[in-house]
Amino acid sequence: xxxxxxxxxxxxxxxxxxxxxxxxxxxxxxxxxxxxxxxxxxxxxxxxxxxxxxxxxxxxxxxxxxxxxxxxxxxxxxxxxxxxxxxxxxxxxxxxxxxxxxxxxxxxxxxxxxxxxxxxxxxxxxxxxxxxxxxxxxxxxxxxxxxxxxxxxxxxxxxxxxxxxxxxxxxxxxxxxxxxxxxxxxxxxxxxxxxxxxxxxxxxxxxxxxxxxxxxxxxxxxxxxxxxxxxxxxxxxxxxxxxxxxxxxxxxxxxxxxxxxxxxxxxxxxxxxxxxxxxxxxx
Amino acid sequence: xxxxxxxxxxxxxxxxxxxxxxxxxxxxxxxxxxxxxxxxxxxxxxxxxxxxxxxxxxxxxxxxxxxxxxxxxxxxxxxxxxxxxxxxxxxxxxxxxxxxxxxxxxxxxxxxxxxxxxxxxxxxxxxxxxxxxxxxxxxxxxxxxxxxxxxxxxxxxxxxxxxxxxxxxxxxxxxxxxxxxxxxxxxxxxxxxxxxxxxxxxxxxxxxxxxxxxxxxxxxxxxxxxxxxxxxxxxxxxxxxxxxxxxxxxxxxxxxxxxxxxxxxxxxxxxxxxxxxx
Numbered sequence: 001x002x003x004x005x006x007x008x009x010x011x012x013x014x015x016x017x018x019x020x021x022x023x024x025x026x027x028x029x030x031x032x033x034x035x036x037x038x039x040x041x042x043x044x045x046x047x048x049x050x051x052x053x054x055x056x057x058x059x060x061x062x063x064x065x066x067x068x069x070x071x072x073x074x075x076x077x078x079x080x081x082x083x084x085x086x087x088x089x090x091x092x093x094x095x096x097x098x099x100x101x102x103x104x105x106x107x108x109x110x111x112x113x114x115x116x117x118x119x120x121x122x123x124x125x126x127x128x129x130x131x132x133x134x135x136x137x138x139x140x141x142x143x144x145x146x147x148x149x150x151x152x153x154x155x156x157x158x159x160x161x162x163x164x165x166x167x168x169x170x171x172x173x174x175x176x177x178x179x180x181x182x183x184x185x186x187x188x189x190x191x192x193x194x195x196x197x198x199x200x201x202x203x204x205x206x207x208x209x210x211x212x213x214x215x216x217x218x219x220x221x222x223x224x225x226x227x228x229x230x231x232x233x234x235x236x237x238x239x240x241x242x243x244x245x246x247x248x249x250x251x252x253x254x255x256x257x258x259x260x261x262x263x264x265x266x267x268x269x270x271x272x273x274x275x276x277x278x279x280x281x282x283x
Numbered sequence: 284x285x286x287x288x289x290x291x292x293x294x295x296x297x298x299x300x301x302x303x304x305x306x307x308x309x310x311x312x313x314x315x316x317x318x319x320x321x322x323x324x325x326x327x328x329x330x331x332x333x334x335x336x337x338x339x340x341x342x343x344x345x346x347x348x349x350x351x352x353x354x355x356x357x358x359x360x361x362x363x364x365x366x367x368x369x370x371x372x373x374x375x376x377x378x379x380x381x382x383x384x385x386x387x388x389x390x391x392x393x394x395x396x397x398x399x400x401x402x403x404x405x406x407x408x409x410x411x412x413x414x415x416x417x418x419x420x421x422x423x424x425x426x427x428x429x430x431x432x433x434x435x436x437x438x439x440x441x442x443x444x445x446x447x448x449x450x451x452x453x454x455x456x457x458x459x460x461x462x463x464x465x466x467x468x469x470x471x472x473x474x475x476x477x478x479x480x481x482x483x484x485x486x487x488x489x490x491x492x493x494x495x496x497x498x499x500x501x502x503x504x505x506x507x508x509x510x511x512x513x514x515x516x517x518x519x520x521x522x523x524x525x526x527x528x529x530x531x532x533x534x535x536x537x538x539x540x541x542x543x544x545x546x547x548x549x550x551x552x553x554x555x556x557x558x559x560x561x
Contacts, residue, residue: 007465008386015379016394018435023401026409026416033411085306088299100303102548104310109544111494113512114533117519118313121320121526126329128316164310168552213403221405224496228516242497245407250501255411262408269403 034259050260062236063244071219074155082163086170104164112224119157147237150230166211173207209280216272320530328526344531352514361511364429365492369485380443398437428502446480482550511536
């Protein structure tokens with residue numbers, strides 16, 4: 001009896017120890033760091049100084065605004081697109097479903113660094129995309145050298161990488177909606193679009209919330225793409241919070257300030273997740 | 284009347300396939316362009332009109348890339364780190380998941396909730412203390428630093444737990460009545476039936492570690508310890524970038540995982556579907 005009582009803890013011990021050491025401790029330690037300053041060889045408490053400094057920091061403000069612009073342009077667009085694709089792939093009339101499903105998922109397999117570099121080649125001023133655009137008689141687009149276009153480039157790249165991933169999640173959820181619901185709606189004379197808004201979207205709510213929160217966390221941490229695609233430029237136009245944490249921490253070695261920025265990201269994730277819970281959650 | 288609905292039907296079908304075809308090209312073409320780039324000289328990627336056929340510079344790009352970043356060493360680092368990581372992380376998450384799914388004990392729900400909530404905390408909030416920890420113990424620039432910090436990966440625990448939940452508890456009870464020890468039950472009765480779940484979880488773990496970038500970028504100091512993504516990111520030079528090399532590097536980083544994914548895609552996609560649903 002005694003032995004079986006200890007069993008679950010034995011099974012759990014390695015995970016818990018590693019969690020405490022490498023996740024829980026760092027989370028707490030970085031809160032502490034964010035309220036400190038390195039002075040005369042040791043850390044001293046300075047209260048909210050780092051956070052007050054953030055309010056007056058124009059690069060931080062730029063990073064915050066950029067992250068939000070990318071978030072607002074990218075997440076709803078991508079989620080809508082993946083939902084449409086999932087719906088089409090769920091259609092009973094469609095052939096080659098498996099082939100399309102795997103092909104659309106392929107981008108999600110590549111590393112963030114690899115695809116960022118691939119896009120940086122495609123989006124050069126004289127790269128393939130501009131070559132195609134000018135062939136259609138339009139003028140070349142300064143994808144990576146203009147502030148606005150650089151943000152759009154990041155949005156497009158991220159959409160390429162993640163749409164198929166979200167599509168698979170929606171597809172799974174769609175397959176769980178009983179087919180009879182659509183049959184019944186059809187009998188009542190509801191068209192395809194009506195069915196989509198009255199059956200599909202409400203049934204998908206929990207999954208939309210799930211993908212929404214995942215994408216929010218991902219976008220607020222955005223680092224690999226701006227680091228490799230644009231380097232945060234031109235003129236900080238693609239500077240993100242993730243990149244700013246890295247710069248402060250590992251280029252200027254200001255661990256305290258970088259920790260404060262990291263905690264702004266933590267708070268934003270929390271706030272945005274709560275908002276999404278309120279909007280999509282059951283009332 | 285009949286032909287009218289038939290025509291409408293056909294039109295719907297054509298536009299559906301058209302839409303999918305456009306999306307198919309967008310999804311797959313960059314991969315093709317990557318192969319083209321890897322086999323052509325740097326300048327051909329910006330040629331007008333563009334070249335869409337493989338060239339003869341494969342070996343030259345490979346040689347240049349190797350001279351630049353020592354790809355075999357870097358490839359070994361990435362494979363070694365990802366391989367060892369998968370084995371250890373899988374063992375840790377499988378045992379933990381089993382405890383969560385099949386035992387009731389004090390603190391179970393609290394610990395599980397804390398694990399799940401930690402997935403909401405951005406990775407970046409832990410980077411600096413982790414860096415300091417590794418620096419204090421003189422562990423920066425080691426395989427240990429690359430592998431240890433993410434060994435407890437809550438998503439893997441979650442994924443495995445979902446699968447253990449569906450394992451019949453009666454089977455465990457009868458094995459206990461027969462006098463089998465807990466460890467033996469786990470190893471000989473439970474695990475063998477979990478192969479698909481273990482496959483799906485190990486793919487996730489492998490991809491996570493193979494593609495991991497920010498932490499290795501911080502934890503590694505010397506080129507001989509670089510992982511593949513870190514080595515790749517050093518390729519775009521400040522003044523001149525050899526895009527043939529870049530494309531070759533991307534190809535080497537992508538092809539193994541692409542083949543792995545295509546071979547395992549059934550497990551992978553069901554693994555994903557399971558995790559999203561329950």
